[in-house]
Amino acid sequence: MKRMMQGNEAIARGAWEAGVEVGCAYPGTPSSEIMARLSEYEEVHAEWSPNEKVSMEVAHGASLAGGRALVCMKHVGLNVAADPFMTISYVGVQGGMVIVVADDPGQHSSQNEQDSRQWARFGKVPMLEPSDARECRDYTKTAFDISERFDTPVLLRSETRVSHCDSPVEAGERAASGMERKLDKKQVPKHVMMPIYARARRVLVERRMQQLEAYAETECPYNVMEVNDPSVGFITSGVSYLYVKEVFPQYSFLKLGMVWPLPRNLIREFFNQVRRVIVVEELDPFLETEIRAMGCDVWHGKDLVPSIGELTPAVVERALSEAVTGREPGPVPARVPIGDLPKRPPNLCAGCAHRALFYALKKLKLFVFGDIGCYALGAAPPLSAMHFSTCMGASIGGSYGAGKVLGKAGLGKICAVLGDSTFLHSGIGPLMDAVYNGGYSTTIILDNSITAMTGQQDHPGTGFTIKGEPAPRVDYEQLARSLGVRHVRIVDPYNIGETIDIIREEVARDEASVILTRNSPCMLLRRALPKQRFRHPHYRVVEDACRGCRTCLGTNCPAIRWIPGEGMTRNGDTRKGRADINAEQCVGCAVCVQVCAFGSIEPLGE
């Protein structure tokens, strides 16, 4: 029976049906649901690893012992895992090893826009690219077969509109891999990549790519030519195929399900079958560059199709309609004039501990080196208390490095801020560096006891595994001390005054220090009962007492709003307005109570 599956769920299903035994991932939008869904199958050891490099290495170890292994990450995750990835290409596999990398064209939830197809060419590894959930399931299963047959890891490229699109899938049964479980000591020349052996593997990798190209030409069931109207032929792949098919269904298509290596003879054959060829692909001109290098005369590609941002049917139509049909697409008439509507950017949840902490940082006027997580929202006005963010863990190295240039003049002016999951992902190395090389950076670890932004995934600091089983829990304080940090302070971020005092003290210290938030769980982490720590369930603004100073609005709490000019002051002047708290949204964190200088906010109903 067919059922609706999200692309990510279908990848997990395909891996399970292929008999996968080990799955590893670090969460990252849009890839996170793959491992979450795979963990629901009891036959599989699924895990959240501390970072993608670890995931990659664990999966490879599982493969070498004869088990099929799946490793999943978002596009930037493969940057972290690039070191093992590039050499696993040489070592190859025993049990099939499939690496899912999910791109985010349009940067819905990412700090950059990368085209992961480049990794396939760079790493000399085959890559499949599905376009919908059924293909996610099918291609994942095939990827394991390719991996074992050609002794190679296989990349499966997804992206936001594949991973987070649901479509019908006919689920199949699990077939356990027949591979023997063992480790082979005789395989040293294959498994030990010191130069003498690696040089020999280097040659075999090139030979493997030739064999894979032959497979792509004749055997791969996913490179499909549809010759209809031959006046125009589209070469495309992934979700781009669906967009072009939607807009120009009557023309001819070469849909490449395997995007590396390319079936060059098949591509030439397509050029023979159609009059003019257009290459449609999201992001980089990856296919186009290769096809042009073959000497083929591509009619249109990135000269018309944008290489920035995601494609949509509308973008494809706008880009190509005139070339293909001779008609410009008519503009969509804006029948209803709506003007500039208020924007709705994401915001920290009501009660979030980050709000209190960032309010403190703003008060201290620090330059804040931030990181990747919900707390990046602290950069937005009115909090405006984060001034740097590039990649996972970079806050600590950044603030330490800046301190080396600012010298004593920078003391008391900078700090690094990152979450618990991000710290474990890649914050330990730079903290060690700051201690070892005499930096004065203060690292504030915002411990909300979960990987929050990606949707509540456990990590080595939460005390639970991906399957919800109890697990050892990292002790951040002991960890920091073992790195040589002498000053580790614990703060309750909901106590703003005390938090400000402690941060002020530590950032002025001429050595590396760490501040940990405690008792500050994510508001969405139900098992931590985040609201129970608050003394009152809701607060209200006492109308007559509010002076309309707007300080509480500066916390950007979604429960607080401004009501303009109502009534008169005690002195008979017209009021400029006052603050108001929406009890349905207020959770009682009392951050606004602390920032109000006039004592105008009190518990509701008391």
Added chain:
Amino acid sequence: MSGNGDTVNIFLSGVGGQGTILASNILAEVLLQAGYDVKKSEVHGMAQRGGDVTTHFRYGSKVYSPLIMEGEVDFLVSFELLEGLRYVNWLKPQGRVLLNNFRILPPGVNLGNVEYPDAIGETFRKHFKDSVWIVNGHDIARELGNVQVANVVLIGALSVFFPFLEASQWVGALKGLLPAGLHAINIRAFEEGRNAVGAR
């Protein structure tokens, strides 16, 4: 423009946390069971934190693109008034509109920097006449004892526009997607939503 002339485009919009994904999952389940090809697409991640969220939902005999083109929406379902207005021009001229009569103030409005547009329902009625239905989903859900089920009230209202589907099919899909402890209140929310539109 559509590859297949029979594809129907439904656009759902709202605010992160309103349960639009559950609503679209219920819709997908019933239409799949009715024999249609279905594709739906939504963006997760940052949007969970109170940002605007949208779902592109398409069904027909064969659906290619998971995304709808601007100006091609047959049915706009919005869980929040402003988020409905934001996508009004995605509608076909003869499109239909189902609005939850509920406002969630965005940060700029909370801060007093910009104003929340007024009379959104009237704006829709002016341009789409009798093809606009406005449901007090939030109030109905609060009376039922849980504001979280407003999404299912809206789904109940939407179900009226699929005469080829039985109420029991919707309830079956709803039960399949929710834990047993939540069945009773959600079934009531669904029925209240149906009544809200039927009694218009």
